[in-house]
Structures are given as structure tokens and as C-alpha cells.
Amino acid sequence: MTLVADVASWLAQPEHWSGPSGIPVRFAEHVYYSALALLAAAVIAVPAGLLTGHTGRGGFAAISLANFARALPTIGVLTLAVLAMGLGLVPVQAALVALAVPPVLVNTYEGVRGVDPQLTDAARGMGMRGREVLWRLEVPLAMPLILLGLRTAAIQVVSTATIAAYVGIGGLGRFIVDGQSQQRIEQILAGALLVVVLALAVTALFALLRRRLIAPGLRARSAASATA
Template sequence: MNVVAAVAEWFAQPEHWQGSAGIPARLAEHVYYSGLALALSALLAVPLGLLTGHTGRGGFLAISLANFARALPTIGVLTLVVLGLGLGVVPVLVALVALAVPPILVNTYEGVRGVDPRLKDAAQGMGMRGGEVLWRVEVPLAMPLILLGLRTAAIQVVATATIAAYVGIGGLGRFIVDGQRQQLIEQILGGAVLVVALALAVTALFALLRRLVVARGLRVPPAGAAR
């Protein structure tokens, strides 16, 4: 209980809420890196997943690419890009994009692949062309899995963006890394609590998004994830 009190006290101190090293500023940095990385990853991975899933070609390549990216140690990628290009936002983004692409790509691909072929036949029978089948049948049906992939990626990115602090960049990881250097357990815990809170907020955001973009008839557990 001692520790809990110390963390509560850490949060209660007004100076932790002010200035460029305060909680709001660090949180904003964290959200900025994570959001940008997630947006970039989605721009890369969603079209690739839709294309490979729709055409059925290149699926093996896409999955292999995702597996390769999954195997990359994030901290190694971060360090290597820092050594090559110097400190900045770019290394953090590269490392986080490598982390976020696999879940988005795999889930988008599986979501589109998993659409019942009979539904696609029916859509074609109704006169839809390839693009129409994709946008009006496959994408809506794959939406639960696409969102799941995006959410998994978002949570991983939010949790991992903390290592940006290791190469001297901001974000909530600063509290954790600096807390370790100064032997302030309550500051490490405070930083961790903030990251978990952000991840929970992301989860809530995706629940809301799901309500908005997933067709009402599909709001049962998605077929692909139910297994």
C-alpha cells in the first residue's frame, strides 16, 4: 500500500503536470508518435491486405512480410535507424511501423479472404464489378477483423513507444527511463500507469469505432476471430 500511496502522491504533485516535462506534454508526445505510426502503418498495410485478400494473389508474400516484421526486435530497429540517421522522430516511427504493420496486414488479409465465396458470387450475380464487390461486400464484412488488427497494433504501439525514451526522445517512456536512473519507483509506476490508461482509452475508442463502422448485422463476434 506504501507504493500505491507514493504513486498517488506522484500524480498529485502539481509540478508533474506543468511544463515540457509534465504529464500533459509527455502524453501529447506519446499520442503524437503512436498516432502517426499507426496512421502510417494503416496506410501501408490496409491497402496491401485488401489487395492481396481480394485478388488472392501475393497472399503468401504478404504473410511472409508480416512474419518477418514480427521477428524484428523493435529496439534493434530503433537503434540502427538512430545510428544511421541521427536522433529524431523518424527512427521511432520506423521502429513502430515495423511493429504495427503485421497485425494490420494479417487481419485485413484474413478478413477479406474469409468472406464467404457464395456472398461474392451473389454480389457478382447482382452485377457488381470487382471494385464494387470489394468495397460493398468484402470490406464491410472484413471490417470487424480489420478493426481488430488496428486495435492490436495500436495497443502494441502505445506500449512500445516507451522505448523511444531509451534513445533520448520524449513520450511517456521518459518517466520510466528517468525514474530508473533516479531510482524513483513511484515515477516508473506512474509512467506505466499512464501508458496502461492510454491503452485502455485506445480500447474504448475502438469499441466506439466498431459501433460506428461495423454493420449492425455483423456485431456478433467476427467469424474469423470466433474460432
């Protein structure tokens, strides 16, 4: 219990909650880096997933590329980006976006492709055109999987954004890196705990979005398929 008490004591110290290196500032930096990477990944992956899923063309290439990107070590991507672009926010974002794109792309594609063909045929029989079928039928039905991909990417990005500290741009990882250099285990654990708290907050946010954006019937169906 001594280690738990040490972590609690570190978190309770007022100097860790104020100033440019305090927990609120580091927390805000971490949220900013994570949100920026997730937004960039969504801008890239969601349209690509919708297009390939709706048309049925290019899906194999997109999924193969996404699976290849999943195999890339984030710290390796960061190292290459730093060598190519130098220190700063850009290489960190490159590494985090590369991490976030695959789950968003794959889930968006699978969500659209998984829509019952009989429903799309019925929609076209009612006079809907391709774009209308996509936005009025396929996207709403695919929304559970799209949100799942975004949630997965968000949690991965939040957990991995600690690498920002290794190139000197802050975030909650700063507490972990500084704790390692100073051999202060309580500071390392406190920083890790703060990252976990942020990841739990992200999970709660996506649970709220799920309730707001997905019809109850679709929520029940996706929950049933997930437990099947």
C-alpha cells in the same frame, strides 16, 4: 501499500502536471508518436491487405513478410534505425511502423479472404465489377477483422512508444527512463500506469468505432466466432 501511496503522491504533485516536462505534454507527445505510426502503418498495410486478399495474388508473400517482421525485436529495429539515420523522430517511427504493420496486414488480408465465395459470386452475378465487390461487399464484411488488426497494432504501438524516450524525444517513457536513472521506483510505476491508462483509452475508442462502423449482425457473428 506504501508503494501505492508513493505513486499516488507522485501523481498528485502539481509540478508534475505543468511545464514542458509535465504529464499533459508527455501524454500529448506519446499520443502524437503513436497516432503517426499507426497512420503510417495503416496507409501501408490496409491497401496491401485489401489488394492481396481481393485478388488472391501475393498473399503468401505478404503474410510471410508480416510474420518475419513480427519476429523482429522493436528495440533492435530502433537501434539499427538510429545507427542509419541518427537520433530523432524518424528512427522511432521506423521501429513503431515495423511493429504495427504485421497485425494490420494479416487481419485485413484474412478478413477479405474470409468472405464467403458464394456472396462474391452472387455480387458478380448482379453485375458488380471487381472494385464494387471489394468496397460494397468485402470491405464491410471484413471490417471486424480490419478493426481488430488496427486495435491490436494501436495497443502495441502505445505500449512500445516508450522507447522514444531512449533517443531523447519524450513521451510517457520519459518518466520511466528518468525514474530508472534516478532510481525512483514510484516515478517508474507512475509512468507505466499512465501508459496503461492510454492503452485502455485506445481500447475504448476502438470499441466505439466498432459500434459505429459495424452492423449489429456482423458484431454478433464476429463475437460468436471469437468465442467458438
